[in-house]
Amino acid sequence: MQKPTLELQIQTLPDSPGVYQYYDKDGKILYVGKAKNLKKRVASYFNKVHDTAKTNVLVKKIVSIQHIVVPTETDALLLENNLIKTLQPRYNVLLRDDKSYPWICIKKEPFSRIFSTRRMVKDGSEYFGPYTSFKTVNTILELIKELYPLRTCNYDLSPSNIAAGKFKVCLEYHIGNCKGPCEGLESLENYQKQVDAIREILKGNFKESMKDFKSIMMHLAQELHFEEAQKIKDKITILENYQSRSTIVNPKITNIDVFSIISDQAAAYVNFLQISHGAIIRSHTMEIKKKLEETDEELITLAIIELRERFQLLSTEIIVPFKIDLGENLKITVPQLGDKKHILDLSIRNAKFYRIEQLKQLQIVDPDRHTNRIMAQMQKDLRLPLEPRHIECFDNSNIQGTNPVAACVVFKDGKPSKKDYRHFNIKTVEGPDDFASMTEVVYRRYKRLLDEKQSLPQLILIDGGKGQLSAALKSLDALELRGKISIIGIAKRLEELFYPGDSVPLYLDKKSETLKVLQQLRNEAHRFGITHHRDKRSKEALQSSIESIPGIGEKTMFTLLQHFKSVKRLKLATQNEITAVIGVSKAKKIVDFYKTVTNE
Incomplete structure (x- = not known):
């Protein structure tokens, strides 16, 4: 059977949501796109001249079209994202980077250890993150260490090993950083309560830890154990200071993701903030290189899908700078004022600063690309x-x-x-x-x-x-x-x-x-x-002086002006000073001329 023409392929496309794929004459994939109406979207590529050369080149290369029909536009969005990452078409933006981000792990074991790692092992352990910098991870781990005395050793603290007396307490026990579970000096139940409190902190919820510490402090004070009560009070202060640094909006605002975008002709920068109990628990900015005529709405939608998948985000509300469609299961908020607008503005600021930083680096590392970007923007x-x-x-x-x-x-x-x-x-x-x-x-x-x-x-x-x-x-x-x-x-x-x-x-x-x-x-x-x-006025002044002095030519006057720098200084010079430059005869003519002019 003869292969259908491109025009025939377009005419027979369905009026349904779906994903379309463009291929060249060699069968290589060029572009993957999503559409609410496949027929209308694909036809729009071929019935007009596009503003950018890249889009016109893409259209000329298209030889065949494939499509996948899906139930809803949201399904099309998710499928498009997966196909772009799998097939990596030449003309699609790629929302990816090669970084391996750190996580905080609560190890599944008796007397759980808590540590940072770049590797996720599927052994039942809990992982919080990924975080976009080790600085954030280290700050959180230092906070946990100051609040809760946990073990740092990697012994197998099974009940049988502890009962057999296989282990001895180390220096961490003697300096108060560990309560010695290896020798049975701390119960598993008490240790687990601390792990539960740490889990809430990692989720951004400081309320329960604060409540527990205050309860313990009041009990110790009533029992007249003032020294121990003071130590607990110090922990409350540490927690309050950390929370006040983290909380930038109303603590009632919880489980919200914030996305903003700043773009120019060549690239877009999408910033993401994850908010829990009024605290920023994660921030990340992604750069997206534009390939065709992608709008901010298209780019931020692709970025949200990618970032929610990468960071395993489960929030049901998203704050964005303008209306977008991400399906029925997500609440999309475009704030105009109040705390939510404040946090959106903060996200936009982060995106702007990141863009400035990247452009400065680009100007140094790749000046040609920097020039191309400015020309396209102009x-x-x-x-x-x-x-x-x-x-x-x-x-x-x-x-x-x-x-x-x-x-x-x-x-x-x-x-x-x-x-x-x-x-x-x-x-x-x-x-x-x-x-x-x-x-x-x-x-x-x-x-x-x-x-x-x-x-x-x-x-x-x-x-x-x-x-x-x-x-x-x-x-x-x-x-x-x-x-x-x-x-x-x-x-x-x-x-x-x-x-x-x-x-x-x-x-x-x-x-x-x-x-x-x-x-x-x-x-x-x-x-x-x-x-x-x-220069023209000076030259005319010089010309008038030259023409006025009998017996003095242009070359002589130029030599004098080079030496004295101006006609005014020449007039004030003595005959000896002028003689040293052009000789006695010509010097006398100049001095006599200016004397005559002055006397007149």
């Missing part, structure tokens, strides 16, 4: 058809209407390309007319690039608002470049970005990398223009 933020790999910025400089000049600075891949900077002396405009000057320099710049068949920029940035932008557009229209080069204006006061034909400006986040690049361009153009303006 294209998205500025709504450009292409990445702005080549940007040119124009700025006019005329101080009190004199010496009008303009500057053009060039950035390539987000960095200054100083060899491409250009100065312009205004030729056709009389007086201080910034708009006409902008029209002139933009025309001259791109007329020359076109005549010399040089590459044009993807973006032109004009230092100014609507008026300056309109002036620059006149030149692009005259050169028939409108639409071939993107152009925007940046107004200094509120950092407003103006687009041709749009009266409403665009405002970027003040901390965004895109705005920082644009500000750097604008400031560099201003600096470069002002420098040229000063």
Whole structure:
């Protein structure tokens, strides 16, 4: 039977929830996706041109489609997650890392030991975690050690071995860190009560341990055992201090998972906080590399499924920054105020700090990838058809209407390309007319690039608002470049970005990398223009001095200015000082000239 065409495969897909898989001509899997309606979702890939090149490349490579129908969208979500991890398709984001996280183990044995481990052994022991850092694990184990005297030895403390007197107490017993169960000095029942209390602490519940300690302390005080009562009071203080450090919301908030997401064009960062009795008992941030046009809703949904599976989370309520669908068994909360909003904000802060840290590392380790990420982000933020790999910025400089000049600075891949900077002396405009000057320099710049068949920029940035932008557009229209080069204006006061034909400006986040690049361009153009303006004024002052002194040529004057640094210092110099530089004859002419000017 002949293999069905791709169009036929799409037409015969069911209108049901399920998972679809795309394959290339060699039978290699390209992408796995989920859908509420398989037919509509798959068809959407083929009936439009996508915004990103990667998605368009993916669509061109698809030769065949397979699908699996499931009862609900939630089932599709879970199946998609499993298939992505199993098949690892090229165009899917991979929610995985190679870290082996530490656990706290309560060993299944008489007089249970409690310790940290990276290996889970299925022998009936209890494991709490995994924790995302050993620092957290060590802090919890130190707290337990301060509160409860447990054994640290690995003896087999079976009733028969203890009765046979096989073991002797060690130093830990003598310094008060263990009560000597190895010699039968502590009962299994009493030891087990301590293990039960530790189990509650590991779950984030400090209430029962606090209650027990207070009861024991009151009993000892009534029996006039004040020294022992003080020791118990010290334990209560330790527990209270630990709890106050851990509790950041209302202690009534219990068994809740918090997820937040921060994303840019290249990656997303999902932070997860696990809350129990108002305390954070686990925190983790995951980086997800984007492959196609995944939305924040899609990415955080995939991350929640993965993290709940990895950390064995059983909570029935999840706090997220926006509405998502995770099935009927989970309560999804999007808080607007109160303690739950406070904890969500904390999660967002953690995600932001993690992103900043990763970007700094990326800039050092992989500068090319860092540049690619910024270019992609600028294209998205500025709504450009292409990445702005080549940007040119124009700025006019005329101080009190004199010496009008303009500057053009060039950035390539987000960095200054100083060899491409250009100065312009205004030729056709009389007086201080910034708009006409902008029209002139933009025309001259791109007329020359076109005549010399040089590459044009993807973006032109004009230092100014609507008026300056309109002036620059006149030149692009005259050169028939409108639409071939993107152009925007940046107004200094509120950092407003103006687009041709749009009266409403665009405002970027003040901390965004895109705005920082644009500000750097604008400031560099201003600096470069002002420098040229000063040089031009100085040169004119020098020229007027040269022309006024009979018998003194340009070369001689240049030699003098190199030595004295300015015309003012030359005027104040003595004849001997000038003679030492250019000789007696010429020195006398200069001194006589300036004396005559002064006397007049």
